[in-house]
Amino acid sequence: MSSRRWRESSRTNMSEEQITQLLSTLRQLLPEIPHSHSHKASSAAKVLKQTCNYIKTLHREVDDLSDRLSQLLATIDADSAEAAIIRSLLT
Amino acid sequence: MDSQHLNPSTLKSRFTARFLRALIKINAQKPISSSSPREIFQRYRRIKVAADKSMAYSVRSRRTWSRATLWKLQSRSRRRLASSGRRSSIKTRTTTTTTTTTTSTNHRAAIVEKTSHEKENKEDHVGLAVQAEELRELVPGGESMDLCNLLDETAHYIKCLTTQVQVMKKIANLYSLE
Numbered sequence: 001m002s003s004r005r006w007r008e009s010s011r012t013n014m015s016e017e018q019i020t021q022l023l024s025t026l027r028q029l030l031p032e033i034p035h036s037h038s039h040k041a042s043s044a045a046k047v048l049k050q051t052c053n054y055i056k057t058l059h060r061e062v063d064d065l066s067d068r069l070s071q072l073l074a075t076i077d078a079d080s081a082e083a084a085i086i087r088s089l090l091t
Numbered sequence: 092m093d094s095q096h097l098n099p100s101t102l103k104s105r106f107t108a109r110f111l112r113a114l115i116k117i118n119a120q121k122p123i124s125s126s127s128p129r130e131i132f133q134r135y136r137r138i139k140v141a142a143d144k145s146m147a148y149s150v151r152s153r154r155t156w157s158r159a160t161l162w163k164l165q166s167r168s169r170r171r172l173a174s175s176g177r178r179s180s181i182k183t184r185t186t187t188t189t190t191t192t193t194t195s196t197n198h199r200a201a202i203v204e205k206t207s208h209e210k211e212n213k214e215d216h217v218g219l220a221v222q223a224e225e226l227r228e229l230v231p232g233g234e235s236m237d238l239c240n241l242l243d244e245t246a247h248y249i250k251c252l253t254t255q256v257q258v259m260k261k262i263a264n265l266y267s268l269e
Contacts (some may be wrong), residue, residue, distance in 0.1 A: 015238070018239050022239060022242035022243055022246070023242065025242075025246050026249075029246055029249050029250065043218065044218075044222075045218030048219065048222035049222050049225075051245060052226050055226075055230070055245075055249065056229065058249070058253065058256055062139065062256060065142075065260060065263055066135050066139040066142060066259070067135050068263045068267075069114070069135075069259065069262065069266065070135035070138050071131060072266040073114070073117065073134060073266075
């Protein structure tokens with residue numbers, strides 16, 4: 001029994017390090033937020049909350065862009081635009 | 092930056108090619124003259140699905156979140172073929188919600204168990220659990236991941252989402268210049 005508990009706690013300790021590392025990776029991906037008290041080490045929960053908000057922002061941007069594209073598609077001529085875009089984006 | 096465009100195997104190029112092909116197909120399906128609000132809405136839905144689908148296909152099954160997205164899309168199209176118009180998606184959505192609740196309860200129990208070991212980080216862990224639940228709902232396939240995998244998948248998911256937004260923005264700008 002005790003050996004199992006030791007194994008569990010050691011697994012927890014390993015995960016703590018991994019979690020800290022992964023959290024710092026996430027923090028680097030998040031956009032810079034000008035906070036006056038940014039010197040305070042962001043707790044894990046805060047980083048996750050910022051991550052959630054950022055993902056929600058990105059989802060909203062995808063929605064808005066899809067909306068924009070759906071309206072634009074209705075007003076342009078198909079073939080010439082497609083070829084031009086593909087050429088400009090991929091070459 | 093230019094070398095990224097020349098390289099056909101970057102995520103950006105793969106996504107761009109797929110998404111543009113999907114856009115061309117969507118554009119070809121309906122005549123441009125008919126632009127009723129309802130049709131525009133349908134087109135919006137199709138474009139959004141195409142964007143998410145293109146990104147998931149560009150990542151293939153290398154990531155749990157892309158596998159979850161692809162599975163969701165494939166099961167949705169299978170249901171649509173089977174029901175032939177009838178709304179059976181509500182039933183399946185309920186099943187998924189039940190699975191999510193069960194898994195999240197297990198995760199919450201596991202995380203609460205952890206807090207009994209470290210008393211000083213107790214508050215942090217409890218807040219962490221709540222935020223992790225919220226994150227699990229946002230990242231596709233997040234319900235069945237442990238915290239480490241969830242964070243790893245989230246980082247990759249954010250990278251792909253930003254690429255997706257970048258390319259879509261460029262396409263929209265190019266289209267609006269026409």
